[in-house]
Amino acid sequence: MPVITNIADLKKLHERRTPRMFYDYAESGSWTEQTFRENTTDFDKIRLRQRIAVDMTGRTTKTKMIGEDVSMPVALAPVGLTGMQNADGEMKAARAAETFGVPFTLSTMSICSIEDVASVTTKPFWFQVYTLRDDDFMKRLLDRAKAANCSTIVITVDLQVMGQRHKDIKNGLSAPPKLTPRSILNLATKVPWGLEMLQTKRRFFGNIVGHAKGVEDPTSLASWTNEAFDQSLNWERIAQLRRMWDGKVILKGILDAEDAKLALNVGADAIIVSNHGGRQLDGALSSIRALPSILEAVGDKIEVHLDSGIRSGQDVLKAIAMGATGTYIGRAYVHGLGAMGEAGVTKALEVIHKELDTTMALCGETAVTDLGRHNLLIPKDFEGQWQD
Template sequence: MAVITEINDLKRIYKRRVPKMFYDYAESGSWTEQTFRENSTDFDQIRLRQRVAVDMSGRTTTSQMIGQDVAMPVALAPVGLTGMQSADGEIKAAKAAEAFGVPYTLSTMSICSIEAVAEQTSKPFWFQLYTMNDEDYVRRLIERAKAANCSALVITLDLQILGQRHKDLKNGLSAPPKLTAKTIANLMTKWTWGLEMLKTQNRGFGNIVGHVHGVSDNTNLAAWTAEQFDLSLDWKKIEKLKEMWGGKIILKGILDAEDAKMALKVGADAIIVSNHGGRQLDGAMSSIKMLPEIMDAVGDQIEVHMDGGIRSGQDVLKALALGAKGTYIGRAYIYGLGAMGQAGVTSALEVIRKELDISMALCGERDVNNLSRDNLLVPEDFGGRWA
């Protein structure tokens, strides 16, 4: 059995085990993929400040995100089609997160439904909402999330229109995969994945199929989704969704200080500095580079979280030291899920927590909540000098 010491170990196994269509879906960005790449590489520009002769005993990574106790300030981000990376993928990921003590966020575009995940877990998870033109469906979706006892609604703001991801178009991405000569040839090399998929009934979009008028199976789903993302989403609509939900609200997709201020005005409990993993506006700034500016604008008035490019505990440490109260991993846990199912998600979390803990100690800190800019060496022009 492979010894897992870093997230890339899981990624290598993941690539071998999961069909190319779904590997490419996770491991890609829009257009030239510049933002997708820089989300990760921009972390390298920040250095850690080593301190010595400091008491490193009694360390803790425990913290809180939106008032919820967490084993470390790392949540599992919403990822569409998770149940295509591994059979019942959302259930496996949610169970791993629950056992570890970190939040799990279920995507609107999940394979397993809200109800299927709730049935297999005992603690509340978070639900991510895409705003659709079908207002009745959105209202019922929110009611379903309430009935499942979801403890936060994460509203994604940066997908009113879909960014073009070349690989998905070329692969003919679908769930379940359409059986063309090309996909059959690839699936024939992924026996373990295929056998697991045959054992589950969860192979379509569980939150949509059967819950929307005229969408009874996957054949008419694509046409419905293509025209459903709400192009007219604005701050007034976000206020209405907040009122409809009545609980904790997190706004995801904030990449500009002015938008962060607007999120503050509508009364969000937290914002997620995010560019959708580099899958929407290519050529936008990386999340980690925008974090300091957004912290300066609203950081002491609202809880700021950060998502995008995190592949290690050191990445988490850097985001927290720049002021974020929480971070999210998407691809990092998907690699684990595709590689080894629920145990792989746990492994990804363990890798990140261990590196966060040890790096924190070597920076002279015992409590993750005490991390600050003092622990970092940040280039003077880290955010860029723009005319």
Template sequence: MTVITTIEDLRRIYRRRAPKMFYDYCESGSWTEQTFRDNTSDFTKIRLRQKVAVDMSNRSTASTMVGQPVSMPVALAPVGMTGMQHADGEILAARAAEAFGVPFTLSTMSICSIEDVAEKTSKPFWFQLYVMRDWDFVGRILQRAKDAGIDTLVLTLDLQLLGQRHKDLKNGLSAPPKPTLANLINLSTKWAWGLGMLATPRRKFGNIVGHVQGVSDPSDLMKWTAEQFDPQLDWSKIERIRDMWGRKLILKGILDVEDARMAAKIGADAIVVSNHGGRQLDGAHSSIRMLPSILDAVGDQVEVHLDSGIRSGQDVLKALALGAKGTYIGRAFIYGLGAMGQAGVTKALEVIHTELDKTMALCGERDVKNLGRHNLVVPHGFEDPAVLM
């Protein structure tokens, strides 16, 4: 029996159990994958300051994210097609997050619908919106989110068009998937996954199929999706969505100081420093490298969170110590989900929490809210985006 102590342990199990096309969808970036790799490797360049002879008892990782109490400042990031990584994946991940006391963010491109997840959970989750050309759809999905009791919208800004993801193209991963012969053979070997998918009725994009005029089957969906991401999304449209929503708004995909200033100016409750996990603009800086300059620019005006590259509780601590008020895990929880279902998501959260808690103590802190740059050793030039390391 495998003893799971790290997120990497979960990734190895996930790789064995998930179909290759969905593993590749999760574990890849765009073009050369330089940014995908930098997202994780840049965390290793920041070192921690050890402190001794301090009281390490009565520790707390509790905090808030956009005013919501959390057991630790970690949210589950929106991940498209989570319900293809494991049957009913969004429901299982939402339940695990709710029990652990952290936010779950449902993607527009989820398999389980807003209504499915709301019916199977007892507390409000967050909803992530991709802006489509069809404003009637945008208005109706926002209303559906409100009707489900959701009060926090995560608006993704960095996917007006898809970055070229070579593995997805080679695997025939589209909406819906069109697997190659090699992937069909691979699918036939994933018995547990296949049985789970056969047992659930949730195998389509639940937020779209049946909710868009003219989209009633997978072929309609593929055509609609290919045409719908809005390439004309600009700040005026973001303000329009802000006004349509009228509740808490988080803007995700900020990687530039001027964009951060605009996000603060239009009244976002929080921004997420993110490069979409390295799946959009390859060659961009890692999120952790851009975090300090964005915090310097707007950290006193808007709550700043960080996404992309987090694989451990130590990564969470480094982001918080630099000044982020919250963090997001995407791949880390998908590894757990694909490996062990809901129990795997819980295990991923437990691993992150244990690492955060113990590292915080060894850095001489008892409360996660007291973390700061005094806990870090940051290499010269790391905080200057103009310096290539």
């Protein structure tokens, strides 16, 4: 077993073990992938202030996200097709997250169903939903989430129109994978993955197939998906979706200060500054560069979280020191899952926690809740200077 010291180590193992179409699904962005790349490289532009001669005993990374205790300000982001990275992947990731003390967010487009995840967890988890047009399906979906003891829903608001991801088209992405000469050749090199997938019945979209009207098998899913997403989405529709749920609500996909202000009016408990991991509008700002203006606009009125680009505990620290109250990892934990299953998700969380704890100490802080801009050196033009 190789020594794992960072997320990049898990990424290499993930690529080696998982079929190309599913690895590429996780590790790609839309169009030229500019935003996908800058989500991570923009973190490198922020420097840390080292402080010395501070008593570092009794350090803690514990805090709260929307009122829930967390062992560190990190949640597992909703990621579709996670059960294709590793057999029963969502169930494995949820168990790892619960044991570690961080929130797990299940995607509507998961392979394992809400009920599957509830069967292997003992604490409430979060559930991500899209802004779909079918109210009947949405209400039944939310009823299932309530029955599964989900505490929070995360409404994705940046997917009215699907961004084009070239690799997915070229790979013929599907769940389960369609058998073509190219895919068969690749699957033949992923025997351990294939043997595990043969031992599970969960190979389709568990929250959709058999639940959405007219979707009784995978072949009818594509047409349903094309029709389900609501291109007429507006703020009133988001408010309607919020009223369907009597628990906590987070809006995911805010990237502009004006949208952040509008989000205050729909009764959300938090917003997530996110560009969908660089998978939607290519050429948009990275999430970390968009964060300051959004915090300036609404930071004291609603919790502001950050998603897209987190690959290390240092990234987590930078986002929190900037003013975010929580962060999300997607690719970082998926690399662990694809590499080593549940143990890999745990390893990803351990890596990020150690990096966060050590960096916090070297910055002279003993509590993650004490982090602030005083811990950072931020370039004067970090947000960019743009023409009106």
